[in-house]
Structures are given as structure tokens and as C-alpha cells.
Amino acid sequence: MKRLTGIVLALVIALSAVLPVFAQAEHNPATCTDVPVLVVRGMDFGGLYTDVGTEKQEAAIRVEAKAIVGAVFKGLFGSALTLSLDPTMKAVANLVSGIFEYIKMNPDGTSKHNTSAIEYPLAAQNYEAFCNGIDSEYGMIHSMIDEVGDHAYYFNYDWRIDPFVVADDINETVERMVKETGHDKINIACCSMGGVMTLAYLTEYGYDRVNRICFMSSTFCGGQVASDLLAGQLEIGDDTLFNIAYDATKDIPVVGFLMKALKFVGAFKLVSGLAGKITSKYLEPVNDEVLYPVFGGTLTFWALVQPEDRQPAIDFILKGKPESHPELYKKIQALWAMMDGRNELLYEMLDNGVQIAVVAHYDTPLIPVYEGASMNGDGILETYEMSGYATVAPYGKTLGDDYVAENPEYLSPDRVVDLSTAILPDHTYIIKGAPHVGGTYGTDYADFFVWLMTNDGEEFYAGVNPDYPRFMLSDDSQTLTAFN
Numbered sequence: 001m002k003r004l005t006g007i008v009l010a011l012v013i014a015l016s017a018v019l020p021v022f023a024q025a026e027h028n029p030a031t032c033t034d035v036p037v038l039v040v041r042g043m044d045f046g047g048l049y050t051d052v053g054t055e056k057q058e059a060a061i062r063v064e065a066k067a068i069v070g071a072v073f074k075g076l077f078g079s080a081l082t083l084s085l086d087p088t089m090k091a092v093a094n095l096v097s098g099i100f101e102y103i104k105m106n107p108d109g110t111s112k113h114n115t116s117a118i119e120y121p122l123a124a125q126n127y128e129a130f131c132n133g134i135d136s137e138y139g140m141i142h143s144m145i146d147e148v149g150d151h152a153y154y155f156n157y158d159w160r161i162d163p164f165v166v167a168d169d170i171n172e173t174v175e176r177m178v179k180e181t182g183h184d185k186i187n188i189a190c191c192s193m194g195g196v197m198t199l200a201y202l203t204e205y206g207y208d209r210v211n212r213i214c215f216m217s218s219t220f221c222g223g224q225v226a227s228d229l230l231a232g233q234l235e236i237g238d239d240t241l242f243n244i245a246y247d248a249t250k251d252i253p254v255v256g257f258l259m260k261a262l263k264f265v266g267a268f269k270l271v272s273g274l275a276g277k278i279t280s281k282y283l284e285p286v287n288d289e290v291l292y293p294v295f296g297g298t299l300t301f302w303a304l305v306q307p308e309d310r311q312p313a314i315d316f317i318l319k320g321k322p323e324s325h326p327e328l329y330k331k332i333q334a335l336w337a338m339m340d341g342r343n344e345l346l347y348e349m350l351d352n353g354v355q356i357a358v359v360a361h362y363d364t365p366l367i368p369v370y371e372g373a374s375m376n377g378d379g380i381l382e383t384y385e386m387s388g389y390a391t392v393a394p395y396g397k398t399l400g401d402d403y404v405a406e407n408p409e410y411l412s413p414d415r416v417v418d419l420s421t422a423i424l425p426d427h428t429y430i431i432k433g434a435p436h437v438g439g440t441y442g443t444d445y446a447d448f449f450v451w452l453m454t455n456d457g458e459e460f461y462a463g464v465n466p467d468y469p470r471f472m473l474s475d476d477s478q479t480l481t482a483f484n
């Protein structure tokens with residue numbers, strides 16, 4: 001008996017010595033069918049901190065109710081005394097400037113303060129927040145952890161800095177994934193602002209490591225909201241004001257009716273008329289106190305400026321003198337060159353076997369403070385840019401009964417979106433009613449996202465899977481149905 005125990009013991013010891021070999025054999029990249037997935041998140045306004053990783057770490061955007069009330073009262077009091085709006089506008093500008101102090105940039109496009117974002121270098125499953133994620137990127141990474149386990153990674157970044165600098169960090173992450181998983185290619189899902197960041201990565205480092213890329217509600221073709229902001233095209237339109245007020249209340253029939261009645265009597269025109277007077281008179285001071293110091297050096301926003309808005313943005317933010325900001329302007333020009341080279345790069349990637357999908361949504365009104373806010377969008381960004389330049393009717397309108405699409409297959413059944421003009425029409429999904437960056441965990445949309453990121457089909461064009469046609473509808477719980 002004793003002898004037998006001794007033999008068993010010896011066997012166990014012998015086995016444990018060779019066990020690491022077995023452990024290694026568990027994952028073989030050559031036979032593993034899970035391609036590692038990188039989720040590149042979007043811009044997180046509240047996701048920046050000062051002194052990250054130290055005891056002093058604090059949210060970069062600091063909103064104190066006391067300061068707001070104090071500033072507003074001071075301004076209103078001054079206005080009452082002087083019978084002028086100037087003191088109020090100045091107080092509000094100072095307040096906004098103060099709230100954004102710690103996200104301000106230097107004139108050369110670097111951070112003014114020790115502000116940055118939290119990084120997540122390990123596989124995503126090592127972080128509790130991702131294992132329990134629900135909405136948007138958090139829901140997406142949760143689904144990816146379920147699907148590919150330790151092959152899922154999450155990329156967070158400081159959204160203010162030069163996309164080409166962020167590209168260096170994306171490259172580092174991609175190379176780390178390659179090293180840790182043993183696979184030599186990965187799939188990338190880039191969400192919202194992650195689109196322009198990933199484009200910078202592809203421009204700078206190429207696509208050797210990329211098997212598949214999905215642009216989800218992304219800025220890979222820029223964004224009208226940033227374009228208008230930097231070009232000084234700020235405006236509170238009566239139609240855009242109505243759109244957002246109506247959309248927010250349409251499920252309450254009485255209020256919805258009231259909104260339409262208010263529109264009928266011109267209430268929205270009155271409000272936008274007043275606001276219009278304020279913005280035109282105070283556009284310069286708003287730029288000097290707020291737009292320039294807060295956003296003027298934010299290279300990310302410069303990257304999103306549309307070609308036709310480039311000169312107006314130089315005129316407005318840089319006061320027509322780009323030579324007075326030599327460092328910044330050099331970086332801006334590099335970003336615009338990247339945007340100009342985007343289509344060619346994407347076509348080249350397709351030719352070389354990289355799989356690409358573009359996903360864009362529509363039918364939610366945009367924030368009514370800029371000229372382009374009358375465009376159709378997903379509540380945050382415009383469908384025109386997110387879809388890679390489809391022809392899109394303004395929010396609440398159609399392209400008309402007489403409209404003829406170059407390719408009728410590319411026209412949405414409600415005649416609102418025509419993909420004929422988009423740069424990748426065969427690779428683009430258009431979903432009516434889905435929110436900006438969908439993918440809430442456990443929904444139909446999450447299933448679509450999982451399919452997009454993990455199916456191993458050789459063909460990868462929009463509609464290749466009959467469950468997910470080119471045009472789809474989403475309800476409030478992100479249940480998807482074919483739109484035909």
C-alpha cells in the first residue's frame with residue numbers, strides 16, 4: 001500500500017514537471033479560430049483626469065454647482081445694473097473657460113496640464129468594468145470577452161491629442177496583442193472618435209496586422225459638428241431646435257402636440273432669433289475666451305474639419321494667420337493630408353484582403369447649436385460623414401419622390417439615405433433608429449456586433465448574412481429587423 005502511494009506520488013511529481021508543456025499546448029494560434037479583437041473607444045468627455053495613477057488623480061472637467069450659480073448671478077446682476085447682456089455673457093464665458101481649464105491645450109497642440117486618460121494594457125477580461133459592461137463600447141467589449149476571452153482588448157486614450165500620437169499607442173497595443181496571443185493579425189472595432197484615431201494608425205503603420213476593421217458610428221470621414229465649431233458656423237436654428245424638442249417629447253402625445261402648436265405660432269423662430277443675435281454679436285469673444293483656448297489646440301477636432309470648411313476654420317480659430325501657429329498648423333496639415341489619402345488607403349486595403357465594414361445610423365436629431373445640425377444623424381454625429389459620404393436628406397425629410405439613385409439598391413426604402421455616393425457602399429450598413437454607437441449587451445444589436453467581429457466568412461460585404469441586410473431598423477431596445 002505504502003509502495004503504491006509512493007508510485008502515485010512519483011507519477012504526480014513527474015506529471016507536474018511536464019504539465020507546463022500541456023498548458024502551453026492549450027492555445028495554439030495556428031489552430032485557434034478566435035481572431036483577437038481590439039475595441040477602440042470613442043471620445044469620453046468625462047474620461048480625462050489630472051495626475052493619472054497618483055493619489056492626486058482628479059476628474060479634469062470640474063463642474064461645481066456653487067461656482068455656476070455664483071457666476072450666473074454675478075453676470076445677471078451686472079446686466080441688470082448696466083442694462084447690457086455683456087456682463088452675463090462674460091460671466092458665462094469665464095465659467096465655461098474655468099470648467100474646461102484642465103482640458104485646455106497649448107498653442108502647439110500639446111496638453112497644457114498634466115491631464116490624460118486611464119490606460120488598460122492587459123486583456124480586457126482583467127478589468128471588472130469590462131466584464132460587466134452594458135452600453136456602447138462597454139457593452140461591446142463585454143460581448144467580445146464572452147466570445148474570444150483573453151483575445152479581447154480595449155483601447156482608451158486622451159481624445160484631445162494629435163491622432164498621430166494616439167496612433168503610436170494603438171500600434172503599441174496591437175503589437176502587445178500579437179505578442180500575447182500569438183496571432184499575427186487582429187480585428188479592430190473603432191467607435192465614434194476611434195475612427196479618426198484608427199485611420200491615423202493605418203496611415204502611419206499600415207495594415208499588415210489588420211484582418212478586419214469595422215467603423216462603428218465613426219469619424220473616419222470627419223464630423224460636421226467639429227467642422228462647424230471650428231469654422232465658427234454656430235447657429236441655433238428654429239428647425240433644429242424644434243426637431244430635438246419634438247423628438248424628446250414625441251412619446252408624450254399632449255406635449256408632442258403642444259410642440260407642433262408652438263412651432264406653428266413661431267415660438268422656435270423667436271427663440272432662435274434671439275439666440276442668433278447673441279451668437280453673432282458674441283462670436284468673437286466666445287472664440288477668444290472659450291473656443292480657441294479650449295478647442296483651438298485640440299488636433300482631433302481639426303482632423304474632423306471637412307475640406308470645404310478648412311479655410312473658414314483657419315480664418316475663424318487662427319484668425320486667418322496660420323503662420324502665427326507654425327507647430328500647430330504643421331500638425332493640422334498632416335491630419336488633412338491623412339484625410340485626403342483615406343479613400344485610396346481603404347481601397348488598397350480591400351484589394352489586399354483586409355475586410356472592412358462601415359456602420360452608420362440615422363433618424364435622431366442633432367444638437368441644435370451649429371449650422372449642420374439640420375442634417376440627419378444619430379444624436380451625436382451626422383450620417384453623411386459616418387456613412388462615408390452617402391447622400392442623406394435633412395432630418396425629418398426625404399430625398400423626394402423624384403430623386404433617382406445612381407444604383408436603386410443603395411437607396412433606403414424610406415428614400416432618406418442613398419449609398420451611391422458613399423466611398424464603400426457595398427460594405428456599409430445603415431440602421432434607422434439606432435443610437436450613436438449601439439451594441440448594448442444582450443441585445444439583437446450586440447449579436448450583430450458579435451457577428452461582425454467574429455464570423456470567419458471569407459466574404460464580408462454588407463448583406464452577406466441574410467440576417468443582417470444593408471438597411472435595417474432598430475427599435476428602442478436595439479432589436480434589429482430588415483428594412484425593405
Ligand SMILES: [Zn+2]
Nearest residue numbers: 029032034181
Ligand atoms: Zn487564439
